[in-house]
Each structure stands twice: as structure tokens, then as C-alpha cells.
Amino acid sequence: MKENNEAKNQTGETNTPTHFIQNIITEDVAQGNNNGNVVTRFPPEPNGYLHIGHAKSICLNFGLARDFKGKCHLRLDDTNPCKENVEYIGSIKEDVAWLGFNWGDNCFFASDYFEQLYSFAIELIKKGKAYVCDLSAEEIREYRGTLTEPGKESPCRSRSSEENIELFQKMRAGEYANGEKTLRAKIDMTSGNLNMRDPVLYRILKVLHHRTGDKWCIYPMYDFTHCLSDSLEGITHSICTLEFEDHRPLYDWVLDNLETSCHPRQIEFARLNLTNTVMSKRKLLQLVDEKIVSGWDDPVMPTISGLRRRGYTPASIRNFCDRIGVAKRDSTVDMALLDFHIREDLNRSARRVMAVLRPLKLVIDNYPDAQSEELDAINNPEDPSMGTRQVPFSKTLYIEQEDFMEDAPKKYFRLTPGREVRLRYAYFVTCNSVVKDDTTGEITEIHCSYDPETRGGTAPDGRKVKSTIHWVSASHARDVEIRLYAHLLLDQETETKKDFKELINPAHLEVLQGCKAEPALVEAAPGDRFQFERQGYFCADTKDHTPESPVFNRIVTLRDTWKKIQNKNQKKSK
């Protein structure tokens, strides 16, 4: 694995320690198991959109295949036609590809194996390892026993193989109603593991399947399908989440009792949990259904499509997934780590631009009325090859409301009456006076004088200013809509078992109209990412942005030391 990490370093990927699954596979390869081959798979059920938790699994499975020079299959686990839908298949493929992974020719469907699965079921029956059961769903539940008490055997358990085969064939032929019969494995009704108490292998479901149509009216259960699909595809390592740990004995039982040439090793790891958001399919669906969000791809959603629309880069998500590691312990990763990775990526790559979110008019009294000029601005100080641009400057500008304070506290470095600050890439200005609304007392305009000698932002006499603020020339400004996204859920300060909806951050979205942006932003195409200087990273919305009415989503704020100081002072004064 050292080599892998070194290779990753050369391509700019982050270096991370090896995890237990890499160690297991390394050992398997060293022992020559599976002839040293590694084949993994990512097996989503097409019944919802992929989210950041799936991204962890995708990066793990495809990453392992990459590191061990093997393959990773994409397999749509479509064994329950009641819950699944074709429309999800496209989004799943799109999301995996967008994350940067390639399954080549290896996109499969569990439903591709229905005929083979049926043959395996017949084989099991012939061996006396499975039987058709007449018990109803409720009866099966009663017979199963409880966590602490053993179950009891079904009266159908002792049917002959011949009878079972005939019955199973009739099940397939549609001679029974939904729920009238099931095919069950004959294992052990007294097992401490409930999954081993004669689990259902096939159920009757008279519904159309999105791929096989009306060909089948019996459908195999997950426990029967998954292990055999893995085996059929020659998967060597079948990686899944912790809740399937109890299913592993059944996974192995099925493969051990059937003539299969490949017995993959199931390995379980802990799924991703993230602070400040929800990850369960049920809650995500609830947000969509109750219109708390605009859809699965709402930029506040932790879905891959939501993150994409928000402006996250695939690399930032991959780096995040590498960094969180893989282990068996239940854990909750701090959202701050995701924030860190998107900032890290965009700091290197995003073009800088000036935009004023909450405009305050600033007039430079000693600047000629009709004059305007073009000033050089650097596109990305982290990457000189991105060049410079021209930014128009004139007598009347907009600055950020929060960059001016009439009565400023000690540590406030920005504009305040009598103080000189730098307008980024432009001039030093000093605030002389303030215009207020007669009735509300609200500051409507501030008046400054500028020093013509400081053009470009440096003073020939070498004098310094405490701060630099961004600005936009009023007459050249473009009006834009800006959607300020924040974490979906509030920080949970105390352990709470409340309905998660009570924890939704009321400020998870704030829409700002009439924001002012420099003309360079006209060129923005949907999906383009920028750093709005001193504010954060923003992405032109892929659905709503047009050159005529630009819309930008805030991906993440810049780190904000000033806000921290303010918060601290607020706490002190409380």
C-alpha cells in the first residue's frame, strides 16, 4: 500500500494511512487467493438518490479496485419491483461517473440473474435445503420467535423435494396469490441469529418489474440474490455496511450449500454519519415530500446531485472520503471536515471576483464626476498562470454594509468615520461623512475622499492601512441573485431525540436579490465556480442561472476570523 500512497502523492491526492480492508486484501493477494485478483462492486438499490454516504462506499470500492489494479462493478440491486424505479438508475450512473469513477463494461443488474437464481433455488430444494411454506406473513413472524426465545418449525418444513419443486414451479407460474406461499431456506429455527431462522428466499409479487416486465411474479430476496450475484460476477471482496454483519452467516450458508465456483468474502465497515445534516433515505425523502427543500438536488441536500448543484467538486468529495478513513466503529464526522476539503480545492482553482452581497453606496467626493478607469486585478493569487483582468472604477461604488461601522469596536479594522482603508486593487479612501435616512436613521450613503497617489493600492510614501475591502463600481455593476446556503441542521449542543425537523437551521437558505457584481461575472456559465473575495466560494446555479438573470449558490464561506472575534465578544458580554 505504500506504493499506492506514493503514487497518489505524485498525482496530488492526499496521503492517508491504510485501513483494515486494505490490509485484508493485501493479505489475500499475498496468499494468492483468487489468483491475486481483486474485484469489488458498488451495489445500490435504484430506489433513491445517492448521497455523500454512498460516496464513501463508491470511493472505497472503486478506490480498492484502482489500488489493487482490479475492477469494480456497478450493480443495480433491483430485486424488489415495488420500491424501485428506472428514473433512479440514470441518476445513480450520473453520480458515480461525476465522482470520477468508471465501471467500464461492468454495469449489471441483479435482475439479469433471475433465471440463474431460480435454478439455484431448485438446486437448494433438491438438496433438501429449502422448502415452500404456506404460512402467512403474520404466522411466519409468530413462528420466528423473539430475540430471546427460539422459533418453532413451520409445518411445511418436512415436505418432500418433489412436492417442493412442484409447488415452487406453480409459484413461478402464477398459480398463487401474493403472500400465499414463500420459498424458505431450511436452516435452524433456534439460531440466536434471526436471519438463520429459515429465512424467506422468494416471495410472490404480482407486479411489473422495470426491466423484466411481467416475466416474473416471484422475486428473490436480498439475502439470496446478493451473495449469488456477487459469486456470478466473480466478486472477490463484497464490502457492505455494518448492519449486514448478521447476514454474513446466511451469505456464506447460501454459497456453501450451492455449487458455485466463487465464494466472495463479505467485509463490513461503518457507514458515514455527518453532523449538521441527515443521511437516512426516509428523512431525505421527507424533506423532499414536505417541500422543505426544492428537490433531491436542492443545494442544501447531502445528495450527490445536491452537492454537485451546490458547487462541490468531485475531487473535494474524494479527498474527504479518503481522509475520513474506513473502520468498524460507529462515528459521526464533523461537517467542518467537508467544508475544509471544498475550500482547499477551490482555493487552488477558483477565479477570484468582487461581488457585494448587501450593497451600501459609497461616493468619492473628490473623484471627477464623469470619470471612470480600468484597474488590474489578479484572478487567482494562488495560481499566477490564471492571469489578470480589468475592473472598472468610478466615483460611485458599492461596498459591503458590514464593511462600514459608525461606532466601531476596537478590533474593527474596516471603514469607519475618519479612517483610511484600501479599496482592493484601487485606491486608499478615507471616510468623511455619512448620509442617513431622516426617518429611519439607516445609513444610506457614505462619503469618502481618495488619494490619487495610491492607484493600484499602494502608497508611494509607504503608509499602510489596516484593511482592504472589496467594492463594485455602481454604474458598471451587474445585478445578481445570491443564494446563501448554510448547514441544513443546527449544531446539536445537547443530546436530543427530537424530531429532526425541529433542528433544521432556519437560515439554511437566505436569498439575496440585487447583489452587485463586477462585469467579469457576465461570462459565468452554469456550474462555474468563483471565489467572491472576502465572502466565500460561489457557483452559478445549473438550473436557474442565465446571463440575463444570474444566480449564484454559496458553496461555503471563507474562514472568518473576524466573525470568531465577534462571537467571542458577544459571549463575553452575555
Place this chain on the structure above:
RNA sequence: UGGGAUGUCGUCCAAUGGCAGGACACAUGUCUCUGGAUCAUGUAAUUGGGGUUCGACUCCCUGCAUCCCAGCCA
């Protein structure tokens, strides 16, 4: 109360009988035409109790805590 798993800085992950380390977060300082970035420094942990050992996060025993399982869902 049956079965399965897991307990290491605030958070996530390492250390596989030999100096408990990294990342994020936090704090302090440096630098800066972004209160950004950078750079430097610091704070901070082995679930409790026994045992084995020259030496235990690691092995053994025993508590405790947390998570998963009683779908004809995956």
C-alpha cells in the same frame, strides 16, 4: 433478557507487545492588497477494575457503555 459488533485527543483515523501519531476543529503567533491563503507553535486521548509481561492501546479475565438484528425491504 438471545445473537452480532464497537470502545484511542472535541471529531475522524493510525499505532498489531517497544517513545500513543496524523488530519480537522480550537488557541497563539508570523506574514499578507482577501480578517482568505501560507508558515510556525500550542492545547488535547487509550471505557472501569484485575491479570500476564522487563514492557500492554495491543494478550487474558471481568465489569460498564454504545450500536445493529424479531420485513414476504435492501
